Amino acid sequence: xxxxxxxxxxxxxxxxxxxxxxxxxxxxxxxxxxxxxxxxxxxxxxxxxxxxxxxxxxxxxxxxxxxxxxxxxxxxxxxxxxxxxxxxxxxxxxxxxxxxxxxxxxxxxxxxxxxxxxxxxxxxxxxxxxxxxxxxxxxxxxxxxxxxxxxxxxxxxxxxxxxxxxxxxxxxxxxxxxxxxxxxx
Numbered sequence: 532x533x534x535x536x537x538x539x540x541x542x543x544x545x546x547x548x549x550x551x552x553x554x555x556x557x558x559x560x561x562x563x564x565x566x567x568x569x570x571x572x573x574x575x576x577x578x579x580x581x582x583x584x585x586x587x588x589x590x591x592x593x594x595x596x597x598x599x600x601x602x603x604x605x606x607x608x609x610x611x612x613x614x615x616x617x618x619x620x621x622x623x624x625x626x627x628x629x630x631x632x633x634x635x636x637x638x639x640x641x642x643x644x645x646x647x648x649x650x651x652x653x654x655x656x657x658x659x660x661x662x663x664x665x666x667x668x669x670x671x672x673x674x675x676x677x678x679x680x681x682x683x684x685x686x687x688x689x690x691x692x693x694x695x696x697x698x699x700x701x702x703x704x705x706x707x708x709x710x711x712x713x714x715x716x
Contacts (some may be wrong), residue, residue: 532699536575536688536706545584547704548650548680549576550689551595558638559600561607568690571706575688580646587685588647591672596643597635604631653682668696677701 541547556569557576579586608627622628662674673691677699680687686702692709 541579541582546685
């Protein structure tokens with residue numbers, strides 16, 4: 532089930548699981564060029580908080596967020612100093628890396644964890660091998676997030692258009708036209 536983010540009015544009873552790409556748009560938009568999407572997700576977050584909706588995050592989303600931000604910073608560092616690609620370990624030795632980690636830590640603490648509840652990962656009860664089946668058209672993490680949302684009765688807020696390739700009973704909310712115009716709507 533897919534819905535355009537503009538058609539969702541958050542309520543206090545709502546539970547939203549926010550995908551990594553949305554956190555990047557809201558908290559670390561340097562990596563994306565779609566300002567309109569950032570504005571829509573930011574507005575949705577503000578409305579959700581105002582309505583006292585519950586927001587959720589998992590350790591995997593947090594890891595993806597931190598890693599993506601660091602990759603963006605590494606690319607920025609390489610571009611700034613006109614360096615060819617380097618080993619991750621070389622970037623980790625730089626002041627730029629240390630500064631980026633401090634900024635990312637502050638964002639995680641003050642902008643994400645301060646407003647989200649942490650969800651258990653249910654790894655012990657998820658059919659891992661089923662999610663690794665080559666017949667699935669989306670990646671493991673995406674299937675994992677859908678399973679968490681199904682188990683905890685949460686809506687999934689994402690900008691990832693991969694979800695157009697599957698049918699699900701989980702409510703998927705997006706500003707991405709490809710998602711809410713999916714043939715599965």
